[in-house]
Amino acid sequence: MPASQSSPDHLAGQTQPVFKPRIFSGIQPSGGLTLGNYLGALKRFVEKQDEGIETVYCLVDLHAITVWQDPAKLRQQTREAAAGFIAAGIDPARSILFNQSQVSAHAELGWIFNCVARMGWMSRMTQFKDKAGKNSENVSLGLFAYPSLMAADILVYQATMVPVGEDQKQHLELARDIAMKFNNDFGVNFFPIVEPIIEGAATRVMSLRDGTMKMSKSDPSDQSRINLTDDADTISKKIRKAKTDAEPLPDTVEALRDRPEARNLVNIYAALAGHTPAQVIADYAGAQFGTFKPALADLAVAKLSPITSEMSRLMKDPGEIDRILGEGADRADAIARPILDQVHDITGMIRSRGR
Ligand code: TYM
Numbered sequence: 001m002p003a004s005q006s007s008p009d010h011l012a013g014q015t016q017p018v019f020k021p022r023i024f025s026g027i028q029p030s031g032g033l034t035l036g037n038y039l040g041a042l043k044r045f046v047e048k049q050d051e052g053i054e055t056v057y058c059l060v061d062l063h064a065i066t067v068w069q070d071p072a073k074l075r076q077q078t079r080e081a082a083a084g085f086i087a088a089g090i091d092p093a094r095s096i097l098f099n100q101s102q103v104s105a106h107a108e109l110g111w112i113f114n115c116v117a118r119m120g121w122m123s124r125m126t127q128f129k130d131k132a133g134k135n136s137e138n139v140s141l142g143l144f145a146y147p148s149l150m151a152a153d154i155l156v157y158q159a160t161m162v163p164v165g166e167d168q169k170q171h172l173e174l175a176r177d178i179a180m181k182f183n184n185d186f187g188v189n190f191f192p193i194v195e196p197i198i199e200g201a202a203t204r205v206m207s208l209r210d211g212t213m214k215m216s217k218s219d220p221s222d223q224s225r226i227n228l229t230d231d232a233d234t235i236s237k238k239i240r241k242a243k244t245d246a247e248p249l250p251d252t253v254e255a256l257r258d259r260p261e262a263r264n265l266v267n268i269y270a271a272l273a274g275h276t277p278a279q280v281i282a283d284y285a286g287a288q289f290g291t292f293k294p295a296l297a298d299l300a301v302a303k304l305s306p307i308t309s310e311m312s313r314l315m316k317d318p319g320e321i322d323r324i325l326g327e328g329a330d331r332a333d334a335i336a337r338p339i340l341d342q343v344h345d346i347t348g349m350i351r352s353r354g355r
Pocket of ligand 1: 024025026027028029036037038039040041042060063149150151153154162163164165166167168171202203204205206214215216
């Protein structure tokens with residue numbers, strides 16, 4: 001019987017060991033990177049790297065295949081996402097950058113977590129419900145188990161902090177639940193209780209066509225999003241055509257509450273400029289969208305164009321990208337493998353090879 005059932009609070013009084021601060025985060029290479037990925041995640045990955053914390057960043061190709069991926073496109077998208085990371089400022093010498101499938105410890109710990117996580121927990125995941133929709137009998141088993149692999153991604157490095165956009169909050173709560181249940185069941189203080197880092201003006205960038213929907217790489221309308229591969233002209237046109245209401249910008253952030261499209265554009269401006277939404281409102285109170293949209297388009301082009309052109313330069317040498325991912329995978333594996341070995345010891349798996 002697991003320890004959690006025989007003595008639910010047997011860990012009471014034990015203090016959490018001090019884990020080395022380590023950041024882990026991932027992005028699915030299931031399509032091109034969007035402005036949502038950039039502002040909600042990538043830009044903040046770079047900030048964390050520059051703060052000098054150990055950072056491990058992963059292109060989660062095993063997560064991507066929970067829905068069908070064309071193999072050639074998946075390879076291309078993985079390289080393109082890696083190029084996007086580097087172009088946005090991730091330095092492969094300072095951060096570990098790799099694709100998930102090259103470090104098999106993720107999948108191995110993912111299986112163990114499938115045996116820790118409860119069906120009820122997984123069934124409550126809103127992202128699964130949204131993705132599966134009415135088709136839940138016909139989606140892959142991997143899609144259902146997705147958050148358990150995500151917990152393994154983080155915990156196989158004993159990472160303590162995870163920068164993500166707002167939409168990943170529930171998955172990170174589940175990662176905390178899995179870590180707690182594992183620790184509790186085996187009577188150990190082995191996995192840290194990870195801290196989500198969801199901060200900044202753009203933790204949830206919305207569609208340019210509908211301010212109530214998240215900007216997403218899977219939205220059928222390309223007009224709904226800005227892709228990191230869009231050229232300056234396309235970015236400008238998409239912003240100028242973005243849906244808005246007819247009112248000028250208000251003089252308080254609170255007054256944006258029931259104006260989702262206006263609020264979204266203000267938040268995007270703030271995140272790109274490195275300001276707060278209140279500072280943007282202070283500068284543009286009373287402005288019509290005829291003034292604000294061109295200013296936002298110019299700012300977006302100024303910030304994103306250098307990334308886009310660096311990405312296309314890097315994509316000319318796919319061999320070099322693969323080399324960087326391979327080297328990152330070696331470094332990631334060197335951290336993950338000994339942690340997984342300890343998990344095997346804790347869970348009672350015999351490890352006798354090479355003895
Ligand atoms: P994914 O690939 O959907 O998104 C990658 C990151 O981008 C953020 N994001 C957004 N942020 C703000 N506004 C948006 N419109 C927007 N769209 C996406 C996401 O919140 C995320 O931070 N399950 C994860 C990938 C993953 C992962 C992990 C993340 C796998 N393992 C371990 C952290 C730790 C996902 O599907 O992200």
